[in-house]
Ligand code: ARG
């Protein structure tokens with residue numbers, strides 16, 4: 001484990017290295033305890049650099065066995081060697097020389113899952129961000145692009161399959177049961193994209209003919225016996241390849257494209273050139289073991305990693321400060337792909353819910369950072385919702401400002417101008433400016449300034465003058481180390497809506513740039529005057545969520561109800577109803593705190609019914625509308641002095657009120673939605689299941705609800721319905737005979753399927769209430785649980801701490817104490833996963849004082865532990881600062 005050096009990396013300190021490594025030849029002789037890696041590097045001194053300049057290579061816990069310079073053993077006096085660095089004090093005077101470095105690794109003991117490690121007896125690698133330096137000494141930074149040739153040697157019985165990046169070359173036997181394979185990747189790439197896989201895996205093969213008629217061999221490799229679970233991923237891959245050709249003109253560039261699924265993986269997946277490595281939960285699926293949400297995730301992540309081939313690999317990042325250059329853009333591309341494959345409106349609502357649930361709290365708390373950060377201590381902690389999801393929103397805003405055609409032309413220019421380069425956000429913005437002639441300098445603040453802007457909006461209508469005025473004021477709250485903010489360029493899509501839901505025409509507008517239904521806010525305050533408006537319209541604001549901002553709108557409830565029924569923008573219609581629900585929940589929360597029992601307006605519960613029964617709306621849309629804001633969503637909107645128990649009570653009460661007001665309709669609809677056709681994972685079928693399962697959740701609150709859910713569980717013919725029923729039983733009827741029976745049955749059926757057992761862990765870890773901490777603690781001893789596997793840890797501990805507000809924030813602090821101990825236990829093996837877990841406490845300052853003090857104690861107990869990793873120390877210290 002790398003302990004913290006306290007070093008802070010700064011964007012302004014960037015300078016190119018004195019040396020380049022145009023060619024990298026690697027030989028791996030694989031064995032679990034003693035793998036030998038021989039790296040032969042062609043090193044080139046950059047032009048203008050003095051001949052004596054020392055060459056400083058990165059390492060991380062390495063054991064050096066041999067080093068030669070131009071074929072001669074290097075003299076110890078000419079070197080400085082530590083496990084974490086190799087310095088060649090006086091490299092040869094020639095511009096180019098050969099460096100041979102031999103290191104010895106123990107992949108079997110590598111539980112941090114960075115560098116070369118073993119997962120289920122398969123050798124695999126994870127190098128982004130700085131894992132390559134755990135394999136050999138190297139200039140391990142993304143602006144060092146090198147052409148790799150890799151030779152892998154292994155025992156044929158142990159590892160019949162030998163894969164690396166690029167195209168396959170020679171292979172054969174070398175005696176004593178050993179064999180070898182050579183791979184060559186003609187595209188220069190940074191070390192973080194290097195990958196190797198060796199093991200005994202099952203293969204699913206297919207092929208794809210590209211737009212120019214080249215045939216590409218496709219392979220997905222999974223644990224033997226699971227081949228039939230890779231069909232959906234293969235289909236998603238081929239659709240992704242076609243889509244990138246059609247939507248962005250991007251063609252695949254190698255002869256082969258391989259994907260490997262492994263069961264121990266720190267993140268979702270990795271876009272290594274020609275050899276993507278995936279967390280198996282984002283590859284393996286069939287109706288018996290995966291939910292509709294799993295299918296959608298697989299489709300999105302397969303696409304995401306594939307799209308990186310152009311946005312990330314062909315054009316990479318100059319340094320890690322530019323991470324959003326590849327991630328924000330690639331998330332935007334995968335969002336667009338899913339929107340085209342499914343329902344655009346539903347996809348957008350789901351994206352915004354995710355952004356609000358994960359990015360908004362980050363932006364509003366101690367871990368806030370700009371989409372392009374200027375400082376980091378540990379880069380692994382910057383693979384965040386801000387870099388990814390807000391990064392995507394920023395690209396979306398660029399498209400809104402430029403329009404679809406100019407956006408596409410700019411992207412063409414980006415690929416043309418920067419192919420083969422390691423680029424920056426400045427390069428990216430300049431492409432859009434050059435191609436469109438627009439000035440994006442104020443807009444660029446979205447990359448540089450942290451925090452979620454807030455817009456305060458009020459409106460007046462002057463009937464005599466036929467004038468409608470919007471008064472809009474922007475503010476950006478302070479964030480760590482940025483107390484003063486500059487004014488941003490915010491593209492705010494809007495609509496004025498009149499009787500019957502028709503758009504209201506206006507004859508003129510002044511006070512802000514208004515183009516194609518978008519108000520361009522650039523100043524602190526805008527008075528936007530619409531003339532020729534006879535009747536007071538309702539205003540639909542931030543349509544399609546055109547900007548990632550919060551709104552404080554002075555809007556009559558009548559208007560909100562009107563928009564929830566009539567807004568022609570599907571996102572905004574959903575938003576209007578969601579706002580009504582949120583307002584009602586916050587009011588109920590306050591009544592609970594004041595010792596009163598809340599009562600909900602009939603027109604609200606009735607509106608829920610009319611949305612549920614509106615056949616003009618997609619099933620999936622109705623399901624999203626009826627899903628109440630979660631406990632954490634409500635807490636975020638309240639903002640301070642949070643008492644999770646009162647929030648939960650408010651939410652339960654509203655759910656019951658909606659169920660009681662619509663019992664008959666919900667029941668009828670529920671029964672009419674039962675699946676009659678054979679299972680299909682497509683969006684329409686998934687939407688029907690989503691609505692039916694949402695209705696089940698409501699109906700389970702009414703008399704006979706436990707029996708209904710138990711019946712749903714028993715008759716389920718797919719995992720979506722089965723897991724939904726199990727969650728309803730466990731959450732709504734905790735400890736009932738029905739719940740206990742279903743949990744036991746599920747456990748028995750799926751005991752040997754770890755990915756399905758993750759669902760069983762998740763459902764139990766999220767059961768609300770004070771008992772949750774004991775449940776979770778007990779489950780850590782379950783035979784299917786392991787502290788060494790990131791998926792298990794995230795399912796049990798991650799779900800408990802980030803998706804169980806009443807359990808985790810138990811008033812006596814026991815949830816926090818258990819959590820702190822567990823984070824430290826995970827950290828011993830895997831600092832990266834521990835650091836990610838620890839972010840669950842990032843909003844501790846918004847809790848009520850009692851819980852706040854206990855959360856702080858838990859954070860301090862982590863901070864005061866000995867030998868903390870750089871990863872965890874960074875998170876905990878920023879959280880406490
Ligand atoms: N680039 C990967 C992606 O597709 C994420 C890899 C992050 N890995 C890490 N150890 N930080 O988003």
Ligand code: ZN
Nearest residue numbers: 304308327330
């Ligand atoms: Zn990515």
